Amino acid sequence: MHADEKPCERARTLDDLAKAVGVSRTTASNAFNRPEQLSAELRGRILRTAEALGYPGPNPMARMLRTGRTGSIGLLFGDTLPYALDDDTSIALLKGLARVCEKRRSGLLLLPVMDDAAAAQAVRAAAVDGFILYCLPDGSPVVPQVLERRLPVVTVDSVSVEGVPSISIDDLAGAQQAAAHLLELGHRRLAILSLDLQTEEHFGVVTRQRRSEIHYRPTALRLEGYGAAMREKGLDLRRVPVFECPGNSEEHARRATLELLAGRTPPTGILAMSDRFAIGAFQAASQLGLQVPRDLSVVGFDDIPLAARFRPALTTVRQPLVEKGVAAAEMLLKKRTPAISRVLETRLIQRESTGPAPGR
Amino acid sequence: MHADEKPCERARTLDDLAKAVGVSRTTASNAFNRPEQLSAELRGRILRTAEALGYPGPNPMARMLRTGRTGSIGLLFGDTLPYALDDDTSIALLKGLARVCEKRRSGLLLLPVMDDAAAAQAVRAAAVDGFILYCLPDGSPVVPQVLERRLPVVTVDSVSVEGVPSISIDDLAGAQQAAAHLLELGHRRLAILSLDLQTEEHFGVVTRQRRSEIHYRPTALRLEGYGAAMREKGLDLRRVPVFECPGNSEEHARRATLELLAGRTPPTGILAMSDRFAIGAFQAASQLGLQVPRDLSVVGFDDIPLAARFRPALTTVRQPLVEKGVAAAEMLLKKRTPAISRVLETRLIQRESTGPAPGR
DNA sequence: TCCATTTTCTTGATCGTTTCAGATCACCCG
């Protein structure tokens, strides 16, 4: 039809394609993006020629530059990627985000966050329409970096940033229920297995000094919740040992529990800030020949899928893990990201890992 | 110093910044990308002004367009994203990929793959330097779409594509070991819990017809491996029921096992193509009051983290899940993606879910 | 038949970088 259709040469740009078909570049562009702007016949011809020439469609980078939209959102973890993927709660968040992204046909870019420098670079170089910040600690230097990009941002389980919408859970109420439950059962000698308090990792019972400066919001709130329940019973959180275990690892929790149980006044009830910690505590107990919940009660946090299936099944604080992701992604992908914050509910799930305090 | 520094106005482009400092655009660009091209003094001044003006660094889209590099790789699943994130093997792959990406400071873009149309669009629009294709079935229409982009590609556990490097595991040998193990223990009445054979989901014992057309390479190879072990003992794979369970779900495997055990000649040994299936089989057994491995032996596949912790601990075929991801990402991120394929080893791990055939 | 309207296609500007090929300048050496 057109003499200058050369199927031998590959078309790399819209111009090549347009020339091959014998139309203008804009028309070729419209064939891809605005079907209503040209006759069906011509559109068909352009698309067929594109196919024949092996033209892979408009270059994404050029399109992004021109339109300013990228069609994907960036996810920034407070921890390194492989580490986050070891954690059931992050996976669940990811699942929630993915659900929404897929529905909206948006990509989900996992940003590398090895160290602060790498994270900063990743944030500057990310071709995204917005950021989700997950588990970022107070004072993290990447937060200002993100804000500088002037893109929509939603934080999840992070430090609260002025003017930035956030999704979080009611950590305080959840922790309060957990502690109230143990106290209700008559436990008076409690111990806490705590998530990281500060960005610098630490393993051991924390000093009053360290307790007073907590970088991670959920940790702070959960501690506060535990304390609130204790106050109601006339107990003092400051007298309860808080054992900090870095990185939500079972192994650390196991060793921590071992240490706690070896103390002069071993706890009868353990408040674990995660289900992984609770499982670690189980391991310590069984290692010492103690039975859960007969000799030791443990209440976890999160209600990860494993919690219900574990024997003994975990008594734990359920938080809507996947929902958090859904809410965050939806908030971010809204036309105008609303400047509101949502606090999702938590609720104690009683299963088999808690019982009356021994000697009652 | 320079009269035209206006800290009130935000600099949006390199030009703005350059003008504010009183240098050329190129120099401003060099301040960010080529420190050796300008004096330290000037560079410092440019960077400081950038900070002061709130310039977030060179626009990523423009940079990508110009350089042709994006600094991230795309991951395409054969299944929808939320579904893939429900699967421990995908998570492990992700972990491997993430490890390498983080080391190389590359992003990892999860592409939405709701349906073929969405996947095609996502592939065309993805700003990536290469693709990883995971678990893509034979005849998937997105494969040609990906190839059209003329970017490096590495397939993982997928249909093999001419000229495209691939990472896979020795499915055949692994399955063969699994079956040989059961046969060795005296089991003669076997049944297979199979992963998807074809893209159209199916739940039930498969016909000979369906067996002959398998879209998923690992499934085909594992079946072949089971058959090879059987042939050695004079058995015929075609006489062994193959129960197809869609989507690696425990629940389907449980129901499948229930059906199999209710048949006229219930199996004494079950070859599960995944650990999830094996766990489903456990549930069915315990539901019928059968003991594993006394009454029923089950051998899984994958060796997911849960396999060792489960009671009874799973006898299963270990495949290097994380390693697959590492290998794939490294291959893709090499300067010149090598056109070779790697087949990683598999190996039977004997634990507690297999024992001698009853009545021996 | 002719003007108004709609459909269809084109022109030219623009998005914000990077990069190549100089230009400028001081400096050093013979």
Place this chain on the structure above:
DNA sequence: CGGGTGATCTGAAACGATCAAGAAAATGGA
């Protein structure tokens, strides 16, 4: 003193698309 040599810095040309505005062609109504 003249020219070679680095060290710094600049100008202009891409990179490949989209979009607003306008031209050309087709359509319709009186």
